[in-house]
Amino acid sequence: MTTLIVVVGLAVYVLLYLTYGKKLEKNVVKATDDETPSKRMYDGVDYVPAKAPVLFGHHFASIAGAAPIVGPVLAMAWGWVPGLLWVWFGNIFIGAVHDYLSLMASVRYDGRSIQFVASDVIAKRTGKTFYWLVFFLLILVIGAFGAVLGNMFIANGQVPSAYILKLVAALILGVLLYRVKMNFTVATIIGIIMLVLAIIGGHQMPINASYGTWMVVMFFYIIIASAVPVNVLLQPRDYLNSWLLYIGLAIGGIAAVFSFTGFTAPAFTSFAPIVSGGQPSPFWPVIPLIIACGSLSGFHALVGSGTTSKQIEKESHALPIGYGAMLTEGFLSTIVIISVSGFGLSIIQGAGQDLTVANWGNAYAGAMNASFGAATTFTNSYAAMVDSTFLTILPTEIVKVIAGMWVASFAMTTLDTTNRLGRYTLTEILLPLKDKNEGMFNFLTNRWIASTIPAIIGIYLAWSGSFTILWPSFGSANQLIASIALLTGAAWVIKRQKAKNANIVLIPAYLLWITVTAAIIWFSVIVLPGTIESNPTTGIVVLIIEIVMLIMNFVFIIDFLKNKNKPLTSEA
Amino acid sequence: MHGGKGGVFARILGYIRFFFSTMDQSHRNKVTEVTEFEVKELENLFVLLLMGSFTGVPSPPSFVAAELLPHLEHEIKVLNERAKDSFDSLADMASLLDID
Amino acid sequence: MKTIFFSGKGGVGKSTLASAVAWQLMEAGNRVLAVSFDPAHNLGDIFHTKLSHRKKRFKKTDLFLQETDLEQSANEYIEANMSLLNEVYSYMQPFNMDSYFNVLKYSPGVEEYAAITAMEKLFREEQENYDYIVIDTPPTGLTLRILALPRITVAWIDRLVKLRKQILEKRYTIHKLSGKYSEKGTKLAYEESEDRVMQKLLEMRERYQNVRNWLESDKNSICVVFNPDYLSLRESQRLMTGVKELDLPMHTVYHNKLDNPNSEIAQKVEQDLLKGRSDVTIERVPDIAEPEPTCYIMDKNLIQTFQENT
Numbered sequence: 001m002t003t004l005i006v007v008v009g010l011a012v013y014v015l016l017y018l019t020y021g022k023k024l025e026k027n028v029v030k031a032t033d034d035e036t037p038s039k040r041m042y043d044g045v046d047y048v049p050a051k052a053p054v055l056f057g058h059h060f061a062s063i064a065g066a067a068p069i070v071g072p073v074l075a076m077a078w079g080w081v082p083g084l085l086w087v088w089f090g091n092i093f094i095g096a097v098h099d100y101l102s103l104m105a106s107v108r109y110d111g112r113s114i115q116f117v118a119s120d121v122i123a124k125r126t127g128k129t130f131y132w133l134v135f136f137l138l139i140l141v142i143g144a145f146g147a148v149l150g151n152m153f154i155a156n157g158q159v160p161s162a163y164i165l166k167l168v169a170a171l172i173l174g175v176l177l178y179r180v181k182m183n184f185t186v187a188t189i190i191g192i193i194m195l196v197l198a199i200i201g202g203h204q205m206p207i208n209a210s211y212g213t214w215m216v217v218m219f220f221y222i223i224i225a226s227a228v229p230v231n232v233l234l235q236p237r238d239y240l241n242s243w244l245l246y247i248g249l250a251i252g253g254i255a256a257v258f259s260f261t262g263f264t265a266p267a268f269t270s271f272a273p274i275v276s277g278g279q280p281s282p283f284w285p286v287i288p289l290i291i292a293c294g295s296l297s298g299f300h301a302l303v304g305s306g307t308t309s310k311q312i313e314k315e316s317h318a319l320p321i322g323y324g325a326m327l328t329e330g331f332l333s334t335i336v337i338i339s340v341s342g343f344g345l346s347i348i349q350g351a352g353q354d355l356t357v358a359n360w361g362n363a364y365a366g367a368m369n370a371s372f373g374a375a376t377t378f379t380n381s382y383a384a385m386v387d388s389t390f391l392t393i394l395p396t397e398i399v400k401v402i403a404g405m406w407v408a409s410f411a412m413t414t415l416d417t418t419n420r421l422g423r424y425t426l427t428e429i430l431l432p433l434k435d436k437n438e439g440m441f442n443f444l445t446n447r448w449i450a451s452t453i454p455a456i457i458g459i460y461l462a463w464s465g466s467f468t469i470l471w472p473s474f475g476s477a478n479q480l481i482a483s484i485a486l487l488t489g490a491a492w493v494i495k496r497q498k499a500k501n502a503n504i505v506l507i508p509a510y511l512l513w514i515t516v517t518a519a520i521i522w523f524s525v526i527v528l529p530g531t532i533e534s535n536p537t538t539g540i541v542v543l544i545i546e547i548v549m550l551i552m553n554f555v556f557i558i559d560f561l562k563n564k565n566k567p568l569t570s571e572a
Numbered sequence: 573m574h575g576g577k578g579g580v581f582a583r584i585l586g587y588i589r590f591f592f593s594t595m596d597q598s599h600r601n602k603v604t605e606v607t608e609f610e611v612k613e614l615e616n617l618f619v620l621l622l623m624g625s626f627t628g629v630p631s632p633p634s635f636v637a638a639e640l641l642p643h644l645e646h647e648i649k650v651l652n653e654r655a656k657d658s659f660d661s662l663a664d665m666a667s668l669l670d671i672d
Numbered sequence: 673m674k675t676i677f678f679s680g681k682g683g684v685g686k687s688t689l690a691s692a693v694a695w696q697l698m699e700a701g702n703r704v705l706a707v708s709f710d711p712a713h714n715l716g717d718i719f720h721t722k723l724s725h726r727k728k729r730f731k732k733t734d735l736f737l738q739e740t741d742l743e744q745s746a747n748e749y750i751e752a753n754m755s756l757l758n759e760v761y762s763y764m765q766p767f768n769m770d771s772y773f774n775v776l777k778y779s780p781g782v783e784e785y786a787a788i789t790a791m792e793k794l795f796r797e798e799q800e801n802y803d804y805i806v807i808d809t810p811p812t813g814l815t816l817r818i819l820a821l822p823r824i825t826v827a828w829i830d831r832l833v834k835l836r837k838q839i840l841e842k843r844y845t846i847h848k849l850s851g852k853y854s855e856k857g858t859k860l861a862y863e864e865s866e867d868r869v870m871q872k873l874l875e876m877r878e879r880y881q882n883v884r885n886w887l888e889s890d891k892n893s894i895c896v897v898f899n900p901d902y903l904s905l906r907e908s909q910r911l912m913t914g915v916k917e918l919d920l921p922m923h924t925v926y927h928n929k930l931d932n933p934n935s936e937i938a939q940k941v942e943q944d945l946l947k948g949r950s951d952v953t954i955e956r957v958p959d960i961a962e963p964e965p966t967c968y969i970m971d972k973n974l975i976q977t978f979q980e981n982t
Contacts, residue, residue, distance in 0.1 A: 045649055046653050058605075061602045065670055106663075181844075230607055230610060301663075303663070306668075307605070414670060417669035417671065421666070603849055604846045607845050611846065621835070
């Protein structure tokens with residue numbers, strides 16, 4: 001079964017890439033042979049053409065993270081089919097289209113961002129809302145990933161131990177590379193040896209601490225890591241991470257193909273099983289809040305229209321890079337679903353949880369959280385899947401640590417980079433305050449204050465440990481950005497491209513807007529009241545964010561409808 | 573080596589080598605990306621300091637700038653890029669810093 | 673070699689005293705160069721001869737005279753830089769270069785720069801050729817700025833060097849990890865020894881540090897000339913404070929045009945000037961009734977103080 005789904009998944013992605021993707025390229029985007037900004041505006045600084053395969057790898061590494069792993073695990077509550085369908089078709093018809101359009105709109109706008117395009121084709125204030133949404137996203141992503149990591153670390157003390165050892169290895173690697181100025185290849189070999197030692201060392205010396213302790217550690221880690229010069233810690237760490245990613249992907253890919261195991265998880269439970277906050281969660285409209293990256297992520301619009309669009313060599317490269325990388329990420333989510341479908345049940349049962357195929361719909365989310373949490377449920381399933389193939393020669397415990405470190409590294413990278421971005425977005429948001437109250441403005445945008453605000457709120461949220469609340473709220477911010485970006489793409493297609501087939505973008509964009517709006521309303525009305533009762537501060541903070549986002553969302557759609565058919569004043 | 577076994581092997585070997593070298597390169601680019609951004613900011617700062625009289629910040633004696641100017645072609649390009657793009661850098665930052 | 677700066681308010685007689693000191697030092701058997709940086713240029717008038725930026729030997733004695741036109745040097749400097757820049761930037765106009773140079777022309781600091789460059793050249797080239805260089809300076813404000821310039825410049829260059837080091841370090845990192853800088857068409861330097869900006873900075877730093885070291889050393893002395901009146905007192909006070917803040921050596925002040933040392937105003941001026949300055953001695957110079965250009969044979973010995981220091 002695992003093997004079958006891998007093959008079918010691959011076939012679906014490749015087939016639709018060649019048909020639907022190509023159609024988009026030809027009819028909607030109308031790719032030309034014109035020079036791209038990387039050549040037309042070449043400056044050797046920001047605008048530099050990159051070879052397509054290299055840029056693909058780069059773009060993929062930027063969009064891949066822990067989210068496409070965690071989301072699908074939670075979505076398993078619906079059974080494996082609904083999640084898989086969303087990861088396949090949501091991705092192909094919405095997510096990848098969104099990524100591709102953002103990238104191409106940016107290319108046609110001289111490499112300017114989707115934020116700029118939105119200001120141009122919709123309204124000035126639409127551009128501004130990006131700062132707010134990204135700022136909320138940062139807070140919620142710290143909350144959600146903090147909870148993921150906290151659960152991971154208490155589920156398996158070997159993972160944090162190995163991670164800490166890896167940080168030490170990264171520091172040493174940094175010294176070897178930049179102080180001792182060692183040869184790169186030699187340093188890499190030493191780095192990989194240290195990485196292996198860190199994994200073994202972590203396995204030997206697990207650190208067992210409480211959830212609260214990990215939250216405190218994480219808070220200080222965020223503060224310190226964002227103050228350290230990049231090449232001391234982060235750069236060598238990211239370098240080691242990427243090796244980990246390749247090792248993890250290679251082992252996982254081989255295991256998924258050669259594990260001829262049947263699925264133990266049910267294919268479909270019910271339309272509204274218990275997913276978020278202990279409430280029955282209807283597949284529509286909730287699914288995009290649960291599986292964001294993997295099918296659709298607003299963040300990708302920013303990534304694609306940020307550095308990727310300035311480096312793309314030819315317009316024809318945009319399809320494999322923008323559309324293709326997103327499908328690849330969907331494939332990663334597919335492997336996650338496969339491994340949990342094959343092995344999740346026995347793993348959660350093994351932890352003493354009362355989970356069966358019969359009660360799956362109502363018990364899965366609770367049991368999964370109570371036993372390991374989403375990330376570890378995946379990493380243990382992954383290890384079991386590896387064990388079921390000829391790769392069983394690898395010690396299972398070590399594979400668990402490798403997979404755990406792989407996911408933890410992704411999530412950790414997110415945590416310490418949010419802080420760097422937090423201050424910037426906050427300053428932009430508070431700019432109007434400057435004229436009214438300069439003292440207050442200076443205080444809030446002070447280096448230490450501004451960069452700790454997201455960390456303080458985020459870690460506070462994570463502290464509550466309500467993963468099934470935090471995860472969808474992170475999803476809501478993310479999908480809202482996606483919705484705005486996709487409508488921006490649609491407006492671009494209508495106004496600039498004057499495409500006849502604009503509806504193939506406009507219809508998914510409207511559907512997405514309606515879905516996300518409905519999902520946020522559902523989340524605020526059905527789920528959050530319960531949270532406010534059990535955990536007032538967390539519930540209220542999340543509710544405030546949701547309400548502000550909802551208001552912005554309506555302002556946005558009004559602006560969109562008003563300006564959709566207005567002629568443009570500027571020249572692109 | 574035409575169509576023979578050696579040719580096929582060589583070709584496969586070539587693909588594998590291409591795959592790894594591409595992966596390696598994109599990977600290194602990704603890792604250095606943030607530092608590249610930092611360098612650009614520092615270079616920008618460097619000329620900005622030198623030519624502070626343009627922007628109203630205190631600047632070194634102008635002849636220091638004038639003597640260095642002939643060697644600052646690259647830095648001035650960076651300054652120019654930043655002046656043009658600084659209002660639109662959220663997406664750049666977002667792509668540098670992996671958030672999800 | 674030793675250097676002596678004469679400074680003070682315009683009209684107090686600093687050119688006259690500088691000439692007299694130069695003359696007397698020559699008479700005492702030294703090879704002396706007298707240079708005027710003062711745009712008013714009285715040196716030639718005093719010695720009854722026409723001077724230019726070339727050194728001129730005075731009546732076959734060991735006294736040499738020279739007038740440096742700061743404005744002209746400034747223009748020459750700008751011309752030289754402009755042509756260099758136009759060469760380098762001819763094919764690209766990142767922003768309006770021409771307007772930049774227009775700004776440069778009127779920008780403050782170019783005259784000081786010309787002065788400091790001329791001074792640096794003097795100190796470097798003439799060290800072996802003369803026993804003394806006597807310098808007649810421009811008006812107070814400009815003089816203080818000139819004297820402060822090496823110090824300020826070195827401080828700035830230090831900052832810039834630090835920043836540049838960071839840039840190069842990070843470039844090195846990138847080079848190390850992605851090899852980009854050595855592969856792409858435009859090669860960016862990442863080693864200090866290859867970076868022209870860094871080399872230029874270090875070269876400039878050395879130059880200004882040398883001037884600064886010289887100015888602060890005991891081979892140099894700054895003299896203030898003042899008259900028995902309040903205007904010149906105030907200006908001299910400012911000058912003395914400025915020189916002290918810069919840690920430059922000052923031993924002698926000249927009370928020039930002094931008719932009656934016991935007059936109330938003369939005593940008051942001296943008292944005010946020397947308040948809290950035990951390190952400075954006063955030389956009283958009587959007023960020469962006739963403004964004859966023969967002051968270089970003035971009978972009062974003015975050079976004792978410089979010879980004592982030897």
